[in-house]
Amino acid sequence: MPRFLKEYFNRNGFGLGSVMLGLVLFWTVGLIILPQLSMLDFSFRPNLPPPEIGGPKDLYTLENYKYLIFGPEGGSQSYNAVDLRVFYRTLIAAVFVTMFNLMLCYPIAYYLAQTKGNHIRVLALMLIIPYWINEILRAFALRIIFGESGVLNNVLVGMGVFDTPFDFIRNDIALYAGLGYAYILLMIFPIYNVIESLDRNQIEAARDMGASWPRIHWRVVIPYAKPGISSGCTMVFMLSAGALAAPQILGGPSSLWFTQLIYQQFNDNSDWPQGAAYAVVLLVTCILLVLALMRLFKVNMGDIGK
Amino acid sequence: MSAGVGVNLEDLWIRFGDFVAVREANVHINGGDFFSFLGPSGCGKTTILRAVSGFLEPSQGNVLIGGNNMKGIGPNKRPTALIFQNLALFPLMKVWENITFSMEIKGASTKQRRKRADELLDMIALTGQGEKLPAELSGGQKQRVAIARALCAEPDVLLLDEPLSALDLKLRQHMRSELREIQKRVGITFIYITHDQGEALTMSDNIAVMRDGVIDQIGDGKSIYNDPNTAFAASFVGENNVFRGTVKQVIGNEVMIRTNRSGDLMARISTANQGKLKQGDEAMLFIRPEAFALAPAGTQGDHFVTAQVTKEEFEGSAFNIFMEGEGGKEIKVALPNVGQSFESHMGEAMTLEYQVKNAVALPAGVLATE
Numbered sequence: 171m172p173r174f175l176k177e178y179f180n181r182n183g184f185g186l187g188s189v190m191l192g193l194v195l196f197w198t199v200g201l202i203i204l205p206q207l208s209m210l211d212f213s214f215r216p217n218l219p220p221p222e223i224g225g226p227k228d229l230y231t232l233e234n235y236k237y238l239i240f241g242p243e244g245g246s247q248s249y250n251a252v253d254l255r256v257f258y259r260t261l262i263a264a265v266f267v268t269m270f271n272l273m274l275c276y277p278i279a280y281y282l283a284q285t286k287g288n289h290i291r292v293l294a295l296m297l298i299i300p301y302w303i304n305e306i307l308r309a310f311a312l313r314i315i316f317g318e319s320g321v322l323n324n325v326l327v328g329m330g331v332f333d334t335p336f337d338f339i340r341n342d343i344a345l346y347a348g349l350g351y352a353y354i355l356l357m358i359f360p361i362y363n364v365i366e367s368l369d370r371n372q373i374e375a376a377r378d379m380g381a382s383w384p385r386i387h388w389r390v391v392i393p394y395a396k397p398g399i400s401s402g403c404t405m406v407f408m409l410s411a412g413a414l415a416a417p418q419i420l421g422g423p424s425s426l427w428f429t430q431l432i433y434q435q436f437n438d439n440s441d442w443p444q445g446a447a448y449a450v451v452l453l454v455t456c457i458l459l460v461l462a463l464m465r466l467f468k469v470n471m472g473d474i475g476k
Numbered sequence: 477m478s479a480g481v482g483v484n485l486e487d488l489w490i491r492f493g494d495f496v497a498v499r500e501a502n503v504h505i506n507g508g509d510f511f512s513f514l515g516p517s518g519c520g521k522t523t524i525l526r527a528v529s530g531f532l533e534p535s536q537g538n539v540l541i542g543g544n545n546m547k548g549i550g551p552n553k554r555p556t557a558l559i560f561q562n563l564a565l566f567p568l569m570k571v572w573e574n575i576t577f578s579m580e581i582k583g584a585s586t587k588q589r590r591k592r593a594d595e596l597l598d599m600i601a602l603t604g605q606g607e608k609l610p611a612e613l614s615g616g617q618k619q620r621v622a623i624a625r626a627l628c629a630e631p632d633v634l635l636l637d638e639p640l641s642a643l644d645l646k647l648r649q650h651m652r653s654e655l656r657e658i659q660k661r662v663g664i665t666f667i668y669i670t671h672d673q674g675e676a677l678t679m680s681d682n683i684a685v686m687r688d689g690v691i692d693q694i695g696d697g698k699s700i701y702n703d704p705n706t707a708f709a710a711s712f713v714g715e716n717n718v719f720r721g722t723v724k725q726v727i728g729n730e731v732m733i734r735t736n737r738s739g740d741l742m743a744r745i746s747t748a749n750q751g752k753l754k755q756g757d758e759a760m761l762f763i764r765p766e767a768f769a770l771a772p773a774g775t776q777g778d779h780f781v782t783a784q785v786t787k788e789e790f791e792g793s794a795f796n797i798f799m800e801g802e803g804g805k806e807i808k809v810a811l812p813n814v815g816q817s818f819e820s821h822m823g824e825a826m827t828l829e830y831q832v833k834n835a836v837a838l839p840a841g842v843l844a845t846e
């Protein structure tokens with residue numbers, strides 16, 4: 171038995187230790203790794219009617235992946251331009267949502283972490299309580315605000331800013347607002363956690379030596395908060411790229427999110443292998459992108475776990 | 477007066493809500509002085525320092541640096557550099573970046589900064605350690621880096637908030653003389669905060685003794701030790717035997733005090749209180765442990781108390797003899813170690829002689845409770 175396991179059992183006792191270990195293994199292996207592996211397996215198989223599954227035609231193939239790049243065989247275009255555009259648009263939009271979120275949440279997190287007093291608890295509660303409401307309801311609430319005859323348009327038209335209602339939905343403003351709003355807590359809390367442990371004297375020391383506020387943030391606070399920032403950005407990026415409810419409810423008719431394509435393959439086309447291939451491509455691309463950015467900003471994997 | 481930049485606190489009050497942290501402080505600090513604020517923890521020392529560095533606006537009164545009123549001038553614009561109680565080095569910056577952070581702000585080139593860092597590293601005897609991170613240094617080394625970082629900003633006034641409190645005894649004593657030397661070399665004004673009277677006495681040109689937000693006395697180490705203004709200063713700075721009683725008779729600048737348990741004792745009135753002690757006033761008489769001389773019982777000196785030896789403590793350089801006088805009055809006597817011991821006199825009554833110039837009479841007041 172490796173030493174860390176022995177220590178683990180010594181600390182927790184064999185009975186409780188095994189139960190906890192078993193649950194964690196069940197969670198990671200049974201609920202995450204195995205289903206993902208089965209998706210991976212699906213993605214390399216042809217879409218066959220049930221009787222033929224496991225039959226002679228059930229051979230591993232790359233056709234599902236080819237489809238994303240080249241479109242249907244014998245199709246009129248040489249590339250699957252529609253799906254590819256949705257794919258990269260989704261990634262870019264997710265990057266923007268993440269950056270926007272960071273710019274919005276960093277000051278909030280800094281303020282919450284470095285200010286003392288009871289009003290901070292009230293503010294934190296006001297941030298948390300809306301998240302008791304289910305994601306879909308929150309998305310519909312935003313639709314009510316941003317809709318053509320929604321609250322915002324009524325106000326703006328009433329004030330004479332616009333003559334006719336502005337279509338926030340078709341212009342994707344509602345979508346970005348929804349995606350931004352959906353994950354702000356996941357951005358705020360990791361950053362808040364690190365900044366809270368930052369010694370206030372360091373900020374004052376920098377100030378004492380003549381540093382302006384922007385420089386204090388740039389040289390002292392942000393480097394210190396980097397683990398929190400990366401962990402927040404990673405989560406927000408992954409979740410926005412993989413979001414389904416917000417694009418479904420708030421997206422304009424012309425702007426599909428890549429997850430909606432996956433959903434269509436699984437549900438409308440009943441083409442599980444195709445859907446699985448799309449999902450795998452999205453997942454792998456997102457992971458690679460995150461790893462590349464982590465390298466660029468010199469962030470360790472260990473930092474993200476902080 | 478030397479060339480450095482002086483600091484004046486004029487009728488300075490600092491309140492937090494209803495709580496008064498600093499009360500009516502009037503302090504004149506000479507340019508180039510090593511000036512200490514000495515007082516127990518919580519007496520308002522840090523608060524005063526924060527008002528000088530600009531992190532805190534006084535509720536009332538003024539801070540003048542080099543004659544200029546600092547009202548409304550932020551900490552980043554004042555000619556002061558503060559060394560924090562916990563040093564507050566930047567953990568993610570290398571030592572040389574830490575030291576030259578103030579130059580980075582002013583837009584100095586990396587080359588200039590490297591050069592200055594090397595000079596300062598030489599000065600603090602850390603040559604070649606600039607590439608390390610603060611966490612890779614020992615406590616004393618971090619201390620020195622913090623000093624170098626503050627000096628790099630070329631302040632007129634260096635403010636130090638108990639910078640040695642985290643170090644062990646040997647290092648602390650070494651750093652005392654090192655700090656004092658650095659101060660002499662750079663010639664700028666140091667304002668030093670400490671609750672350790674040994675530090676204040678050994679390093680400072682002048683000391684302000686504080687209690688509960690009030691400055692009891694300002695003076696050089698000798699006058700504070702030998703001629704305290706208040707019962708608090710007498711009992712906080714150094715050790716002291718206190719005899720309580722009432723004034724029986726005032727004779728010029730001397731006074732006869734009828735003590736509660738040790739009979740009538742003569743003392744000189746502390747300079748600040750001359751003319752203020754009157755017959756019948758409650759008074760306190762202070763005699764330092766080292767001001768007593770032990771003589772066999774029955775010796776009739778001019779001024780003495782009688783007590784029995786109850787305990788002896790060996791401190792290395794000195795013996796501390798604990799004695800019990802009339803009514804259980806505890807008296808401590810310190811005698812330099814010149815090979816003698818009083819173990820054999822245990823339980824014996826002896827005469828404790830003192831000279832009037834070494835006994836200080838003060839109006840009764842609060843004592844330090846340490």
Ligand SMILES: Nc1ncnc2c1ncn2[C@@H]1O[C@H](COP(=O)(O)OP(=O)(O)O)[C@@H](O)[C@H]1O
Pocket residue numbers: 492495497515516517518519520521522523524
């Ligand atoms: N920001 C503040 N708000 C309220 N009270 C404070 C504040 N800062 C200091 N105090 C109080 O003022 C008194 C003096 O504090 P301080 O100057 O830190 O003492 P010290 O002499 O130990 O450095 C203490 O009783 C402390 O509790």
Ligand SMILES: [Mg+2]
Pocket residue numbers: 518521522561637638
């Ligand atoms: Mg303090």
